[in-house]
C-alpha cells in the first residue's frame with residue numbers, strides 16, 4: 173500500500189529582517205517515517221518546526237501538514253499533531269498525573285494510556301508531584317508523554333532526548349519506534365548522531381538554512397566512505413587497519429584459514445564525519 177505524504181515542503185524560505193534563516197527547503201515525510209534534521213546551532217532546525225506547526229509564518233514557498241497549508245494551521249490540527257519544543261508549557265501548579273489527564277479528557281484518551289505512558293517515561297512513581305517541582309529532565313519526559321498521549325499522526329520533536337540519561341533516552345526511543353509502527357510520522361531535530369542513526373529512516377543535513385544531504389543514515393555513510401578500510405583484531409590482540417585492496421583480502425583469508433582472526437569491521441564514516449566532509453563544519 174502506498175504511504176500517505178503527511179508533510180510536504182516546497183521552496184520554503186524564512187527571513188528575519190535581513191538574516192536568511194532558511195533558504196529553499198524541499199522535503200517530504202510519509203506516514204510511519206522518522207526524519208531527522210541534523211545541523212549545528214543556528215542552522216534553522218527550530219525555525220522549520222515553528223513554521224510547520226503554524227507558530228511562525230514563512231517568507232516564501234509552500235508547506236503543508238496533513239494536507240493543510242501552514243498558513244491555515246490552527247488549534248484543530250493539534251488533535252492530530254504532537255509537538256515537543258522547549259516552549260511546550262506545562263501546568264506548573266498541577267501534578268504530573270493531572271497534567272496528562274487534563275489533556276486525556278480533551279483528546280478523548282483513556283486513563284490507561286496515561287498510566288502506560290507515565291510508566292514508559294519513568295514518571296509513574298512521581299505522578300503525584302507538582303510539575304513545578306520536577307527536574308528539567310523530568311519535565312521534558314512529561315512533555316514527551318503529553319505529546320504522545322493521543323497517538324498523533326505527526327509528531328514534531330525538538331531535541332527530544334537532550335539532557336536525558338541513557339536509560340530514559342532509550343525508553344523514549346522505544347516509544348518513538350512504537351509510534352512509528354502504528355504509522356505516526358516523526359520529525360525530530362537532534363545534535364546526537366547516534367540517535368539519528370538509530371531512529372531515522374532519513375536524515376537531512378542542514379547547514380546555514382540549506383539541506384545539503386537528505387538520505388538514509390546508511391546511504392549517507394556509504395556514499396562518503398571514500399577511503400574504504402577494514403579493522404581487524406587478531407587472537408594475539410594485534411589490531412590492523414587495512415586498505416580495501418586485493419592484498420588485504422588475501423591476508424584476511426589467510427588469518428581466517430589459520431583461525432587467527434577474532435573480529436573484523438568495515439570502517440564507514442560516522443554521520444558526524446559525513447557532516448564535517450559535506451559542510452566543513454562540526455555539528456556542535
Ligand SMILES: Nc1ncnc2c1ncn2[C@@H]1O[C@H](COP(=O)(O)OP(=O)(O)OP(=O)(O)O)[C@@H](O)[C@H]1O
Nearest residue numbers: 188191192193211212213214215216217218219220
Ligand atoms: N525570532 C527570531 N528573530 C530573529 N532571528 C531569529 C529568530 N529565530 C531564529 N532566528 C535566527 O534564525 C537562525 C536559525 O535559528 P534556529 O533557532 O532555527 O536554529 P537551530 O538550528 O534550531 O539552532 P539550535 O540548535 O541552537 O536550537 C539563527 O541565525 C537565529 O539567530
